[in-house]
Amino acid sequence: MSTTSSAATAVLVLRLAAPLQSWGDSSEFNRRDTAGRPTKSGVIGLLAAAQGRARTDSITDLGDLSLGVRVDQPGTLLRDYHTVSDYRGIPLPSASLSAKGTQKPTGPAKHTHITQRFYLQDAIFLAAVHGPRDLIDTLRHALAHPAFPLALGRRSCVPTQPLLLADDTQPTLTAALQNTPWLVPEHTRTRLGAKGKAPATVTLATTVDATHPPSDHDDDLGVLDRAHDQPLSFHPLRRTRTTRMVRHGWVEIPTGLTGSDTSTTTAHTDHDPFALLGW
Numbered sequence: 001m002s003t004t005s006s007a008a009t010a011v012l013v014l015r016l017a018a019p020l021q022s023w024g025d026s027s028e029f030n031r032r033d034t035a036g037r038p039t040k041s042g043v044i045g046l047l048a049a050a051q052g053r054a055r056t057d058s059i060t061d062l063g064d065l066s067l068g069v070r071v072d073q074p075g076t077l078l079r080d081y082h083t084v085s086d087y088r089g090i091p092l093p094s095a096s097l098s099a100k101g102t103q104k105p106t107g108p109a110k111h112t113h114i115t116q117r118f119y120l121q122d123a124i125f126l127a128a129v130h131g132p133r134d135l136i137d138t139l140r141h142a143l144a145h146p147a148f149p150l151a152l153g154r155r156s157c158v159p160t161q162p163l164l165l166a167d168d169t170q171p172t173l174t175a176a177l178q179n180t181p182w183l184v185p186e187h188t189r190t191r192l193g194a195k196g197k198a199p200a201t202v203t204l205a206t207t208v209d210a211t212h213p214p215s216d217h218d219d220d221l222g223v224l225d226r227a228h229d230q231p232l233s234f235h236p237l238r239r240t241r242t243t244r245m246v247r248h249g250w251v252e253i254p255t256g257l258t259g260s261d262t263s264t265t266t267a268h269t270d271h272d273p274f275a276l277l278g279w
Contacts, residue, residue, distance in 0.1 A: 010136040011176050013165040014043075014143075015183055016125040020078070022118065022153040025229050029095050032117045034153065036074065037207060038125050039229035040067050041241055042153045047129070047139050048234065052147025055234045063231055065131040068173035068208040070251065072183040075123025082115040101237055119157070124183050128176035140164065177206050182253045189257055198257045203250050210247040222249030 016038055023042045027033040044062045053059070086092060091109035098104050129136070143150075143164045151157050170176035182202060192198070210224055230244040 008133055009131065010133040010168060011170045011173060012129040012131075012136050012139055012143075013167050013170060013176050013180060014127040014129070015162060015165055016043075016127050016152055016159065017073075017123070017183070018152050018157050018159050020119040020121060020152075020157045021075070021123050022120065022157055024153060025227070030113060030115045032115070034077075034118045034120055035229075036120070037069050037071055037205075038127055038152070040209075040227070040244065041229045041231040043067055043069075043127055043129070044231050045234060046150055046152070047142070049148040049150055050139065050142040050146040052142075055236055059231060059234060061135060065129050065135070066173060066209040068128040068130070068177050068206065070126040070128075070177045070180075071123075071205045072126055073122065073124035073188065075120040078119040078121045080117040080119065082113075082117065084113040084115060085111055097237070117154075119154075126177065126180055126183055128170070128173050128180075130173050140168070173208055177208070178251050178253075182255060189255065192255070193257055199255055200257070201252045201254055204253055206249045206251055208247050208249070210245040222247040 021038075022032070022034040023037065023039045024032055025035045025039050025041075044059060044065070047062055048057070048059055084092065089111070091111055092106055092113055093103035094106045096104050129139070149155070150159055150163065152159050165180070167176075167180065170179060182204075206222070207227075208222070225246050225248055226243050227246045228241065228243050230242045232240040232242055
């Protein structure tokens with residue numbers, strides 16, 4: 001699939017923001033970590049929920065979509081400490097399943113589990129999804145009229161509005177990440193100005209699918225990496241995912257601050273540590 005938009009393709013632009021988000025990628029059992037940005041399996045799961053797909057339904061068409069993510073506000077990490085026990089005094093079941101799909105008993109018997117779950121607080125991301133126009137239009141309607149409650153990673157992480165940005169004119173993933181205004185709230189800009197910092201632009205991290213060759217409109221700048229978050233199935237008993245190639249990069253976005261100080265992006269300092277060595 002090409003990442004170039006044409007009459008047959010389109011880009012869906014989402015604002016992923018909430019008091020708490022949690023994008024699990026590789027953690028299991030008692031420790032549930034979060035990635036520092038939305039995973040593809042998490043975003044595809046959100047789209048599937050909006051359409052009302054059951055966990056046993058195919059997600060092949062959604063998995064073929066291309067994803068670009070921009071970190072507008074990284075947020076801070078929160079650790080949630082849990083102790084879990086049965087009030088009846090019954091030993092807790094194991095996390096593993098039997099051949100019949102039932103949970104095995106713990107051996108030796110355990111009465112209290114200690115779990116740790118991690119969240120991102122006050123993070124804001126831009127997610128751009130590129131694919132066939134018919135499917136993108138269907139997803140846009142579904143997000144405006146979701147069949148199931150939507151969540152950012154975990155079911156308890158409810159997104160704040162607006163989730164669906166109205167811009168449907170971006171031709172490519174790269175254009176969506178470069179042209180969409182900075183999504184932080186006004187008080188963040190005010191706080192930035194109150195600290196005596198009024199930069200004209202901010203540099204934001206991006207991650208884009210690199211599976212397909214870039215087109216004339218989507219640059220290939222950045223660093224290639226692997227992410228193990230390409231979903232193949234959300235089936236409760238056969239949940240699987242695989243690896244995809246991604247490209248990490250950066251974009252410069254205007255802050256919109258009045259009286260912006262451009263010196264932070266254009267001026268050069270006189271500090272030269274190599275001069276001290278006579279190089």
